[in-house]
Amino acid sequence: MVDIKITRASVLKEKPASSTLVFGKSMTDHMFIADYDEGQGWHDPRIVPYGPLQIDPAAKVLHYAEEIFEGLKAYRTADGTIQLFRPLDNIARMNKSAERLCLPQIPEELALAGITELVKLERDWVPHEEGTSLYIRPFMIGTDPALGVHSSHHVQYIVIVCPVGAYYPEGLAPVKIYVESEDVRAVKGGTGMAKTGGNYAASLRAGDRAEKQGYSQVLWLDGxxxxxxxxxxxxxxxFKVNGKILTPDLNGSVLDGITRRSCIQLLKDWGYEVEERRISYEELFQAAEDGTLEEAWGTGTAAVVSPIGELAMEGKKVTISGNQIGELTQKLYDNLTGIQWGRLADPHNWIMKL
Structure with missing residues (x-):
């Protein structure tokens, strides 16, 4: 049992209406913090009023990007129960990221307590409306107050939460994707398998270029x-190609997504053959041209699944599933969200009730 000191906020914020929720904007009243010092280990777990962090201008996180994070959600079921989806998987992945970024391993009990106790305290912030949830952002930062490239001896583990609206308020509309051939997100041996901020900063330029051309996202190629x-x-x-499911293998530069894992398990439950392997863009465009590329979708915590209706690269465009959400994509979305919101059975024990 983790003994957490709680200091309550003296003034509580006004909670936003669900109809006005924007992802990542409305933080709750409190946050969780635990400190790590080399030789002492993790200590002083506490929930305090949400507010600015006080770190030294020379802190390692600011200069050398020694930072990792996770993302998961708390859901309110029809009977008012609040539940999490596979939180232990997020904690295990955080520790893998920590190993890669030379940050300390955090005990599962402490990491989970920081999440669950904060959500319990902020339970009134978990929205009730269909499709809404409480987004949970655990993260870890190196805070050594000294310049020089080496691992931190002083670290903080922090959890913040915010209510979020339905990702698709008007339904799951397929998105247009541009295949990025100039920039790369990560390379094998780098930090692509870790959930660290530098990976996302490296993606911004290509994302901006794609958006200016009318595309929602980029499709990354290997480095x-x-x-x-x-x-x-x-x-x-x-991708669903000729009845078979294809997805890039976890080769060291691809994130081991929790939603990805969940989709693969459900697909296998339903009898689909799932191949985790290298997939070239030429193979995809050829499959689109010969009619065997039946569906395509992205998977992640925020959107669950995001149908892809068009792929483009260097002036060449192909349409997928008639630019409509595919039957299997819809089934995955319905089943995953059904489990997350307690509408469907949880055959794999993915749910943790609070």
Whole structure:
């Protein structure tokens, strides 16, 4: 049992109406913090009023990007129960990211307590409306107050939460994707398998270029051959080709997505053959041209699944599933969200009730 000191905010914020929720904008009244010092380990777990962090201007996180994070959600079911979806998987992945970024391993019990106790305290912030949830952002930062490239001896683990609206308020509309051939997101041996801010900063330029051309996201290619599919935007990606499911393998530069894992399990439950392997963009465009590319979608915590209706690269465009959400994409979305919001059975014990 983790003994957490709680200091309550003296003034509580006005909670926003669900209809006005914008992702990542409305933070709650409190946050969780725990400190790590080399030789002492993790200590002083506490929930305090939400507010600015006080760190030294020379802190490692500001100069050398020694930072990792996770993303998960709390859902309110029809009977008012609040539940989490696969939180232990997020914690295990955070520790893998920590190992890659030379940050300390955090005990599962402490990391989970920071999430669950904060959500319990902020339970009134978990919205009731269909499709809404409480987004949870655990993160870890190196705070050594000294310049010089080496791992931090002083670290903080922090959890913040915010209510979010339905990702698709008007339904799941397919998005247009541009295959990025200049910039790369990550390379094998780098930090692509870790959930760290630098990966996302490296994606911004290509994302801006794609948006100016009318595309929602970029489809990333590998950094060596510049031909094999890796991720789409900030999500994993899957394709239904001639009845079979294809998805890039976890080769060291692709994030091991929790939603990706969940989709693969459901697809196998339903009898689909799932191939995790290298997939070239030429293979995809050829499948689109010969009619065997039946559906495509991204997978991630925020959107669950995001249908892809068009792929474009260097002036060449192909339409997928008639630019409509595919039957299997819709089924995945309905089943995953059904489990998350407690409308469907949870055969794999993915849900943790609070």
């Amino acid at each position: 060596v051959h510049r031909k094999y599919i890796e991720e789409v935007g900030a999500m994993n990606v899957m």
